[in-house]
Structures are given as structure tokens and as C-alpha cells.
Amino acid sequence: MSDLRITEALLYMDYLRMSECIQISFAVCRIGIYTVTIKYPAENHQPFRLQASFEMCGSGFESSMKNCFRAFCCKGPPPPRPEFDLVCIGLTGSGKTSLLTKLCGENVDNVVSTTGFSIKAVPLQGAVMNIKELGGADNIRKYWSRYYQGSQGVIFVIDSASSEEELEVARNELHSALQHPQLCTLPFLILANHQDKPAARSVQEMKKYLELEPLARGKRWILQPCSLDDMDAVRASFALLINSLEDKNLEVVRM
Numbered sequence: 001m002s003d004l005r006i007t008e009a010l011l012y013m014d015y016l017r018m019s020e021c022i023q024i025s026f027a028v029c030r031i032g033i034y035t036v037t038i039k040y041p042a043e044n045h046q047p048f049r050l051q052a053s054f055e056m057c058g059s060g061f062e063s064s065m066k067n068c069f070r071a072f073c074c075k076g077p078p079p080p081r082p083e084f085d086l087v088c089i090g091l092t093g094s095g096k097t098s099l100l101t102k103l104c105g106e107n108v109d110n111v112v113s114t115t116g117f118s119i120k121a122v123p124l125q126g127a128v129m130n131i132k133e134l135g136g137a138d139n140i141r142k143y144w145s146r147y148y149q150g151s152q153g154v155i156f157v158i159d160s161a162s163s164e165e166e167l168e169v170a171r172n173e174l175h176s177a178l179q180h181p182q183l184c185t186l187p188f189l190i191l192a193n194h195q196d197k198p199a200a201r202s203v204q205e206m207k208k209y210l211e212l213e214p215l216a217r218g219k220r221w222i223l224q225p226c227s228l229d230d231m232d233a234v235r236a237s238f239a240l241l242i243n244s245l246e247d248k249n250l251e252v253v254r255m
Contacts, residue, residue, distance in 0.1 A: 083128045084245050085150055089177060090157035091170050092136040095193040095228070099157065100131060102228055103235070116140070117147060124235060126242045131155065141173060148182040153245050156190045160206055160225070161197035171210050178215060187220040187244040189237060196227040220244055 224237040
């Protein structure tokens with residue numbers, strides 16, 4: 001080997017001994033740098049090893065950006081959320097359409113009552129609910145049962161500030177739904193709506209008036225207060241229903 005080749009080899013080995021590492025960096029999400037360090041042992045000539053670190057271009061968000069990098073580079077797409085097919089019933093004026101519209105993030109200023117039926121895909125944190133809303137007028141309620149097939153759960157909306165006559169009609173319709181062959185084994189979410197109105201009855205008053213304890217004993221049902229002014233509470237109520245749908249053996253919390 002020539003003296004020139006020997007000199008080049010020695011210089012290269014000195015370079016490796018003097019260099020602690022070689023760093024390859026690239027930007028992640030514009031506010032941080034993810035650094036992969038390739039370390040060369042200087043003494044024992046063992047294979048190199050990789051070491052990863054994260055450096056922020058500012059303060060905070062380190063954990064979030066690490067997760068961001070892992071999500072893009074180390075994992076596949078997130079698993080799809082489960083979907084459930086539900087039927088939503090209640091008298092006209094109970095607020096079914098407005099609640100579902102607002103859950104979808106849409107404007108409720110020009111909402112009109114459903115005259116036949118409508119279907120909405122409502123995205124929630126734990127699942128997507130495909131909700132079939134049925135109109136609540138007198139001439140439509142007799143056809144409700146035609147749309148029950150395929151349902152996995154029931155949402156029954158009641159106007160807690162309605163008159164005694166309307167509340168009695170709503171109670172009879174709820175009792176009929178609870179005993180229907182296609183619905184009697186399904187979980188029910190009963191929403192006592194319009195709690196923001198002065199004449200609204202409390203959940204305990206509604207529970208007593210609806211006679212849920214004797215009639216629905218052994219069934220899965222949830223009675224929750226709600227109003228358009230508190231959509232967080234509405235989403236929490238739907239989360240309880242999702243838990244019941246995902247675990248048929250779960251004992252439902254009743255209010």
C-alpha cells in the first residue's frame with residue numbers, strides 16, 4: 001500500500017475518533033426538530049447505534065410533538081370509530097331536531113320540525129352515531145314502528161316544560177316504545193329537554209311522572225336533563241349511551 005493511501009486511512013480514522021456523532025435533522029410540524037444521532041464507538045469498533053431526541057424551536061409541546069412524529073412516522077392510520085344505528089323519537093316540539101343539528105355543529109336558527117324522517121351521522125369522541133329521527137306529529141307516530149328495524153339503541157326526547165296533556169301523551173309513547181318487541185331489549189337514552197325554561201320539571205319529577213322504575217325494571221335506560229345551552233351535558237349523556245351499546249352487560253347509571 002502506498003504512503004498516500006496509508007495517510008488517507010489514518011486521517012479518516014482520526015476523524016471518526018474525533019467526531020462524537022453525525023446528526024441528521026429534519027423539521028416536524030414546523031415548530032420542532034427531530035434529531036437522529038448515529039454514534040460511532042471510538043474504541044471497540046462495535047456496530048453504531050441510533051439515539052433519537054426532540055428539540056423544540058420554542059418552549060412547551062414536546063410531548064405533543066413526539067406523539068405527532070410517532071403518529072406520522074411510526075404508526076398506521078388510527079382505527080376507525082365504531083358506528084351505531086339509533087332511532088330518535090319524541091313528540092313534535094320536544095327539541096329532537098335542534099339537539100341533533102347542534103350536535104353536528106350546524107346552525108339551529110332556521111331549524112324546522114321533522115315531518116317524516118331524517119338521518120344524521122353524529123360524530124362523537126368515542127363513536128359515530130347514525131341517528132334516524134322520526135317526526136312526532138299525531139299522523140306520523142302511528143308509523144314509528146316501521147322504522148325500528150335495525151336499531152341498536154333508542155333516543156327518546158321529552159319536553160320537560162310541556163303541558164300536562166302533552167306530557168301524558170309523551171309518557172304513553174315512551175311506554176309503548178319500551179314494550180315494543182323490536183326495542184324492548186335495546187338501551188334507551190331518555191332526554192328531559194328544555195331544562196333552561198322556567199316551567200321545566202326536574203329529572204326526579206320526570207322520573208316519577210314517567211313511571212320508569214316499575215315499567216322499565218330490568219331494562220337498560222338512562223334519564224338525563226338537557227338543553228341547547230349545555231351541549232357538554234348532552235355529549236356526556238350520549239357517552240353513557242355509547243358505553244351501554246359497547247357493553248351489553250354494563251349496568252346503566254340511572255338518574
